Amino acid sequence: MYRLVVVLLAAIDAVIAAAVGLAALMAPLTLLWAIGFGDEAEWAALWPTAAAAWQLGHFVPLDITLPAAYLVDTGIDPDLATFTLSLAPLAFALFTAGFAARSGRRASRADAWITGVVAGAVVFGILAAVVAVTGVAPLAVVERWQAILFPSLVFVTASLLGALVTEWQEAGEGAIARLRDRIEALDHGWGPVPALIARGGAAAITAIIGAAALLTAVAILGRGSEIIALYERANVDAFGATLLTLGQLAYLPTLVVWAMSYIAGPGFALGTGTSVSPAGTDVGVVPGVPLLGTVPESLTPWMLLLGLIPVAAGAFAGWIARSRLAASELARADVRRARRQADVAGAAALAGLRGDDGVAIVEPPVDDGRDPAAARAVIALGITVIAGSAAAVLTLAASGALGPGLLAEVGPSVGQTALAVGLEVAVGAGILLLAPRPRLRRRDGGSAGGAPGVAAPPETVTAARLD
Numbered sequence: 001m002y003r004l005v006v007v008l009l010a011a012i013d014a015v016i017a018a019a020v021g022l023a024a025l026m027a028p029l030t031l032l033w034a035i036g037f038g039d040e041a042e043w044a045a046l047w048p049t050a051a052a053a054w055q056l057g058h059f060v061p062l063d064i065t066l067p068a069a070y071l072v073d074t075g076i077d078p079d080l081a082t083f084t085l086s087l088a089p090l091a092f093a094l095f096t097a098g099f100a101a102r103s104g105r106r107a108s109r110a111d112a113w114i115t116g117v118v119a120g121a122v123v124f125g126i127l128a129a130v131v132a133v134t135g136v137a138p139l140a141v142v143e144r145w146q147a148i149l150f151p152s153l154v155f156v157t158a159s160l161l162g163a164l165v166t167e168w169q170e171a172g173e174g175a176i177a178r179l180r181d182r183i184e185a186l187d188h189g190w191g192p193v194p195a196l197i198a199r200g201g202a203a204a205i206t207a208i209i210g211a212a213a214l215l216t217a218v219a220i221l222g223r224g225s226e227i228i229a230l231y232e233r234a235n236v237d238a239f240g241a242t243l244l245t246l247g248q249l250a251y252l253p254t255l256v257v258w259a260m261s262y263i264a265g266p267g268f269a270l271g272t273g274t275s276v277s278p279a280g281t282d283v284g285v286v287p288g289v290p291l292l293g294t295v296p297e298s299l300t301p302w303m304l305l306l307g308l309i310p311v312a313a314g315a316f317a318g319w320i321a322r323s324r325l326a327a328s329e330l331a332r333a334d335v336r337r338a339r340r341q342a343d344v345a346g347a348a349a350l351a352g353l354r355g356d357d358g359v360a361i362v363e364p365p366v367d368d369g370r371d372p373a374a375a376r377a378v379i380a381l382g383i384t385v386i387a388g389s390a391a392a393v394l395t396l397a398a399s400g401a402l403g404p405g406l407l408a409e410v411g412p413s414v415g416q417t418a419l420a421v422g423l424e425v426a427v428g429a430g431i432l433l434l435a436p437r438p439r440l441r442r443r444d445g446g447s448a449g450g451a452p453g454v455a456a457p458p459e460t461v462t463a464a465r466l467d
Contacts, residue, residue, distance in 0.1 A: 006112040010120035010159075013103035017096045017155065018127040021057065024092075025050040028243055035239060051135020055142055056085065057092025057250065058128075058151035059397065062140040085140075086400035087410055089250035090257070093397065096151070097158035100124075104162030109170065113163035121156035128152050168195075190372075196324055196379050200317035201386025204425050207313035208387070209394075212259035215306075216252070219259075219294035226293035233288060248291040254411075255291060257398035260391070261412030263306045264420040269413075270295065271406035278303040287407065310421055314383065314428025321379045322433050373434070380426065380433040388422025 029046040056062055062085040066076065100120065107116020125148060132147035164176065171177040184191040220227065231241060258268040258276075267277025274283045276295055286292050392414050399411030 002110075003112050003115050006107055006110050006116050007119040010103050010107060010116040011123040013099055013106075014120045014123035014127065014155065017099035017103075018124060018131075018151075020099075021092050021095055022050055022054050022131070025053050028246055032239070032243065048135045048137035048140075051131045052137045052140040052142070053089075054092060054131065055135075055147050055151065057089045058096065058154050059086075059088050059093065060142050060147050060150050061086040061400075062142060064140055067139065080404035083404035083408070084401045085403070087251075087402045088254065088397060088400060089247070090253035090397060091250040093154050094253055096154050100155040100158035101162030104159035104164075105166045107159075108163045108166035111171075111174075113167055117156065117159045117163050120159050121152060124155040125152040165198075190375055192325060193375050193378055193382075196321040197382030197386065199324070200321040200379060200383040200429065201390070203320055204310075204313045204317035204383055204387045204429070205390040205421075207316055208260055208263065208310050208391075208421065208425075209256065211309045211313070212263055213256050215259045215263060216256050216294070219296075220291075223294050223296075227290045230288055230290040230293050234290070244290065248289065251291065254398045255294070257394045258412055260421075261395055261417040263309050264391070264417055264424060265307050266413055266416035266420050268411055269409055272409045273406070278306055284406075287402065307420075307424060310387075310424035311428040314387070314425035314430075315432050316428070317383050317387075317425070318380065318429035318432030321383065321429075322376065325375065325379070376433040380429045383429045384422050384426040387425040388418045391421035392418035 026046065029050055030043065033043055033046055052062055064083055064085050066081045068078075068081075103120050104113065104117055107113045107120075110116070128151040129148045131151075132142070132144050167174065167176040168180050171180075183194055231244075234241075234244065236244060261268050262277060265278065267275055267279075269275060270283045270286060270292070275281070276283060281296060283295060286295060395412045395414045395417045399414065401408045402410040
């Protein structure tokens with residue numbers, strides 16, 4: 001019965017994740033149909049358009065074929081009538097991933113994370129299959145297996161990640177909890193290493209994305225006149241401008257990923273053979289999308305200093321990891337010292353009971369509580385790998401084709417961005433984690449060995465017989 005509740009809740013989360021994304025597309029399309037078409041078209045004809053847009057938002061490529069009448073009216077070259085649209089509006093995938101991660105966390109807290117993840121994935125896969133079968137659009141063709149698999153992968157990956165993280169952090173029993181306890185019980189400072197790698201990597205990539213979002217906001221505000229000019233050139237009415245704005249909002253997370261690559265150095269492309277980076281801009285004719293008015297026309301050498309942001313993010317992650325590692329080592333040193341003192345006291349008491357006079361009990365040297373260099377090196381390497389891998393995944397999701405011809409290659413380079421982010425984060429994390437540091441101190445001024453500022457030397461305790 002308890003597992004049935006978990007299954008039902010996971011199924012509800014999957015339904016909401018799919019339904020809200022589709023409803024967000026159907027609502028403006030319905031308004032457009034009511035205002036602009038009326039009785040000239042059936043409302044049900046909007047469903048294939050919404051389905052295709054939802055699938056594109058979950059990384060399903062669309063094979064677009066423009067009708068002949070449209071080519072005649074617009075004067076477009078017939079050779080460009082067929083193309084692939086694969087640049088995803090990441091807002092839809094992020095919404096699905098957020099709901100999926102929430103579902104995975106709840107299933108973990110209910111001690112049935114496998115059941116919850118599987119149930120949610122099955123239900124969301126069924127919904128994606130329904131959308132793929134019923135939402136066939138004549139002008140936007142998709143591969144049916146991609147239309148089912150790709151959205152399902154978005155949901156199940158986020159759900160599984162949310163469940164595993166919660167299991168590691170909160171679970172009191174189970175295979176993951178036992179593995180965590182075994183790792184945390186490792187000696188010589190290795191216990192907290194996996195958790196610190198994950199925490200530091202997440203902190204680094206989050207800081208870089210936050211800086212990219214801030215840069216995007218500044219670019220939108222600073223180049224507002226160019227954005228307004230592109231709206232005017234689009235020659236759309238108020239309702240058309242509203243729809244255009246909503247579509248660009250769906251692509252706003254994609255633009256933030258481009259800004260992340262721009263900060264890292266490689267930048268991004270707005271077509272084959274183009275480049276937008278702090279080193280220079282070479283784009284030719286920019287597509288008439290108002291949001292692309294944020295692309296700078298000229299640059300200053302000061303923009304190269306943006307490359308220090310990932311270094312600072314790596315240093316921030318290294319500071320977090322080293323501080324927590326130091327606190328962990330101090331706590332372990334305190335525990336070891338307390339145990340040794342208890343052993344000494346017990347031995348002294350035993351000597352007194354036996355009547356031994358003047359028995360010398362030598363305490364082993366006290367660990368000075370230094371955080372081990374090898375563990376710090378592994379943490380720095382792990383933070384680098386996580387930051388670079390996350391950058392690769394994000395840039396892969398934010399790259400694709402936006403149209404025919406030169407627009408077949410749009411977005412940042414996956415390999416270059418991942419390498420740049422990884423190296424820059426490695427510099428910052430390495431400085432904070434690998435630099436030598438004096439022996440650890442407590443907040444009260446004492447060292448891990450006990451005496452303020454110095455490590456406690458080997459102690460000799462004499463147990464005298466009590467007469």
